[in-house]
């Protein structure tokens with residue numbers, strides 16, 4: 001069937017370097033000396049450890065429990081003993097440590113009781129939960145918990161399910177070999193996703209430099225009688241970016257601000273479909289993955305590797321050349337040098353490249369930008385990288401956001417083409433992390449402010465309560481006098497100072513109200529508080545008018561000032577709505 | 593340390609870009625040297641040396657790495673554009689003055705490579721034509737047969753600047769002739785004089801322009817430039833020249849004449865496409881190119897200078913930042929809103 005393909009703008013064609021690791025079939029990597037399994041291996045909440053040092057675990061046993069809905073469980077990759085649950089260095093460019101479960105294999109590789117399920121008999125909710133419990137996450141590199149992507153939008157019908165077998169990064173071939181060797185299970189996994197999302201079409205996109213993989217997938221699709229379309233897409237980095245592949249296959253452009261389901265499309269990696277099927281049909285949680293080991297090595301190859309295997313040990317299998325000076329995790333376009341050969345293989349690890357200066361010559365020094373626009377032409381998100389670079393450099397981060405820096409997928413196309421050898425992506429990462437850090441600081445400051453204001457509010461309430469007790473006592477004494485004095489005072493004062501006298505009257509009257517309502521009413525407490533504050537306000541007003549009303553002598557000046565100040569502060573802090581404080585006055589008028 | 597991805601880089605560099613620009617100029621230069629006189633080669637050398645020396649001096653003063661920036665080739669491109677826009681027999685010191693001014697004032701004082709808001713070569717041209725209008729208008733008369741040695745002597749001031757040097761470009765000649773004749777002579781009659789105007793636009797010069805066109809197309813094919821600026825430049829020039837020509841063919845030369853004379857082709861492909869001082873967005877480039885083409889025509893036909901490309905480009909340089917700001921293209925996924 002012919003399909004109309006779309007194009008995305010930009011993109012580059014780096015040398016693919018894939019043939020090196022395609023010569024041999026997938027091999028099982030041997031058990032390493034120990035496994036360091038980070039708990040946080042997906043986007044979202046960090047799973048809580050459920051084992052302790054000394055525990056015996058079986059292969060596939062839960063060791064980290066998902067924390068919240070966007071989080072995925074973590075399992076023991078083999079049977080053995082938990083040595084410790086401690087901080088270890090991570091395969092992350094920051095070089096920071098994170099909590100890991102360290103397991104010493106017992107060599108038996110003994111599984112827990114695996115329970116295959118018939119997912120057709122389960123509710124979609126149960127299937128999603130099962131995938132979460134099995135630790136199924138996006139294996140294309142983003143490691144977003146898969147179950148979180150398996151709910152269609154309530155308002156937009158699902159048009160297309162896009163399966164990503166493009167694998168556009170140079171050097172990486174693990175998805176290629178997975179499709180060649182395990183196409184059937186991939187297709188079955190896609191079937192699960194299809195059943196959950198109910199799309200109108202399922203499109204499997206594979207770059208046209210992988211004809212064998214496409215053929216294998218087609219054969220599997222036909223054998224299983226599925227209506228899926230296997231589509232060969234032009235080889236153009238980053239055609240395997242989810243948004244780019246969606247664009248190529250469906251013509252839809254998913255902006256950074258939207259979820260793809262809002263446009264009726266969803267995208268999964270082939271390896272994710274495979275692990276989902278293993279989890280459902282074999283009861284095997286994600287404890288291993290395929291990793292391409294290539295670069296400056298004697299025998300590049302794809303391995304099935306247990307999660308937690310130290311990268312250095314894995315690299316040894318491929319016989320790194322003596323001048324190897326580092327390990328790149330991921331491809332050469334978006335990967336990074338790991339901080340230490342001890343770091344473990346994680347669910348996001350699709351490729352290890354032995355780094356050497358021969359393979360990746362050091363970069364020429366950075367020159368000024370000549371505004372040639374090559375970066376903008378190469379950018380698949382149609383951004384203006386040189387503008388973002390200019391403002392990142394100037395630390396004008398607001399401007400970088402105006403130029404949509406958060407739409408940048410850090411694909412590296414711009415750096416790849418820049419004749420001035422400007423490490424543009426690094427500037428963008430820096431700018432993004434600065435913006436995040438400032439957001440965090442701001443949020444922290446706002447949090448502190450909120451806490452401070454809350455404390456202030458509480459203190460004030462306590463003070464108000466105290467004052468109100470005093471006011472009650474005072475009011476009780478003044479009540480009798482006030483009742484008679486009110487009318488008289490007003491009449492007396494009117495010739496000289498009508499305003500202040502009226503205020504004084506109100507004050508007195510409201511004090512009387514307090515007394516009057518406090519005794520009989522059940523919820524008088526609250527009313528009393530309000531009234532007390534209102535009274536204080538009215539008093540303050542009267543004070544400001546520079547007349548000291550005779551008949552409020554019973555309340556000390558200090559108390560009055562205190563209450564007025566409190567109110568002023570609260571109003572300044574917008575904690576009380578002035579409109580709320582006002583009604584107290586009409587209320588007192590009523591009692592007149 | 594930040595991750596230095598991507599590890600793979602395209603084989604590209606500023607010096608490679610500039611070298612390719614120079615290469616693209618070669619067909620035009622060859623035609624120039626062949627049809628107008630080999631003196632242009634001498635001028636190219638003089639300008640290049642002056643540019644490199646001025647650049648080196650400025651880099652030294654600013655404590656910037658000499659080797660890296662001298663090798664980037666941008667000074668040479670500027671120098672060549674100056675040599676190619678100045679009269680071929682202009683005295684050496686005029687070319688040197690222009691070049692030094694371009695490099696020191698128009699480029700390095702603004703911050704060097706990539707920072708100049710104006711095209712340095714055009715700044716040099718504008719400054720020199722204002723300061724030395726007579727010298728900048730002296731083009732070798734048609735049919736002037738000087739040996740290379742004689743030409744060099746003229747450039748170096750060792751031979752007197754005889755009257756034969758004080759010709760004009762075909763563009764200028766036509767403007768003057770039309771003005772002097774005051775309506776009594778038509779463009780068609782003038783163009784019939786093939787000694788001056790050749791087959792299309794100017795004896796010899798039309799082939800130089802064709803050489804630039806060839807080099808420009810090659811740059812486009814190599815993706816050094818996009819189609820936007822040259823197309824818009826040429827399009828605007830053709831539209832305005834064609835319109836006026838249709839309106840009054842006796843007073844206004846045909847579009848082909850305008851395309852192939854003066855700095856049109858050089859301007860469309862090599863000057864208005866300068867990325868540093870031009871626009872960067874696709875729509876911005878179209879506006880920039882069209883504006884430059886239109887202004888070039890207006891200045892060369894109605895203004896007092898022999899050609900208008902330099903002033904047109906400088907004026908558009910002035911507008912480029914605003915045009916860019918107003919023509920930001922919509923990004924991936926945000927096109928509906930735009």
Ligand code: SF4
Nearest residue numbers: 369370372373375418
């Ligand atoms: S590719 Fe490099 S030199 Fe060219 S505009 Fe982009 S950042 Fe500037």
Ligand code: SF4
Nearest residue numbers: 379408409411412414
């Ligand atoms: S890294 Fe960002 S700015 Fe550069 S090409 Fe990729 S998406 Fe565009």
